[in-house]
Amino acid sequence: VAYLIGSKSLMAFGNAKVCPIADSDSSIRLIYWLDREVNENGDNRQTQQRIRSIHNNLKTFHDPHECRTSVESLTEQDRLILIVSGSLGRDILQTVHDLPQLSSVYVYCMDKKLNEEWARQYRKIKDVIVCEQNLIDRIKFDKKTLVNIDQGISFNIYTITDDPNPSIIRENESFVRSLILLKSIIRLRFDPKDREELISCLKKQFHGNKRQLRITEEFKQEYSNETALLWYIHESFLYTTLNKALNEQSIEQMLLFRLYLQDMYEQLKQNQYGSQIRVYHSQMMSFEERHDLEKSKNGYISIKTFLFANTNQNKVLESLINTQTTSDKCKILFVIDANPSVATANPFIDISRFHSFMSETIIMFMLGSIFRLKDVNRDGNIWTVQMELCGENEHNLEQVFEYMNRIHGNENRDSTIDRRAFGDIAHRIGESDVARKMYDRQLDEAPKNDPVRSDLHCSLGRSSVIYMVL
Structure with missing residues (x-):
């Protein structure tokens, strides 16, 4: 169940965590809206109609006691989103915030800055919103299915060595080339024609697929820079199509998505996680890839796609242990340390704030992020790769960044081109x-x-x- 808290956008609540995703078909997902004027003016009635066009389980309240009683009557298996006004939110959340049936809260108000101050103390508050369209966008995406965040890491390796081995040289060249390419695509100036070209290409690609064509049309009509992350983490063509282009390093395909990549980068910067953190990611990996990581210890990897990692080590390990072993792959556990004050050019965020039914803190790293490989060791049938997010002050990569500056013409690498x-x-x-x-x-x-x-x-x-x- 979610609450809409009477208020009128997407904020970063520091290191806020969120509430569980309903994994049972018997659970009921509800929306309650508490506001003294919820039924009193035309704007609120119009917003109700828009919400009901997306989600038919909306119930409105003007009385806090009645709302509280209704919330308490729900079962622990129900999932509630609460929309609440700023003034009533302070009061009701003191008593209902920790109830398991309450998944998330949106404060829908007139004064964003004022309400953000008190909202920070409540981990289930996902956003303080002042714009109706932002509220509608959040509800719409909450209803969508999350993508599979357990997708494996795709990476390039940079080895610190004096060995003129041609294989190592090629690997190092790929590492540098990929970083230059990504940075340049993000800097490339936007042209409105590019968006039209992307939509046209997607329609050709999905010809005959009614579902994907419908989603493409929704993307054309509804996408904005503020919803970039929502489009990526919820099930749509973007996750699979974009990741395929990134994994293959298809420049022409990446250029088609450049506006989207630019918006993603800006949204990650704006919602940067606020403190040092350790997270975990598991995957099955070929023996050759594992050997590449092992021999590159004390070297670096850069990721080709966005990387998801979980703060819950036990859950990641349990999933990895229960994964069936195959003859051509081995089990890998990545242990990742990240400090936002070090890696300022490679932001990472807590995506659990962007979905009302997510239980753990899931960290998403920007594609192109660089990690130092600190150690690779084996414990039973699980290989552990310990790595640390790096910044552009990394001593061993000075020559790499100097070369990148020369390729970029020694100009400001944050300016548009x-x-x-x-x-x-x-x-x-x-x-x-x-x-x-x-x-x-x-x-x-x-x-x-x-x-x-x-x-x-x-x-x-x-x-x-x-x-x-x-």
């Missing part, structure tokens, strides 16, 4: 085909008398020259 600049970077890392497409695209859009056209023609000529990656 146009297609020509992206083409230049792509050419420097050996992606001449991508570079030429960028130059051609900008040429097509540049006015005939634009002086930049001559520079673009020069860039096209240079793109035919092979550029060494490292």
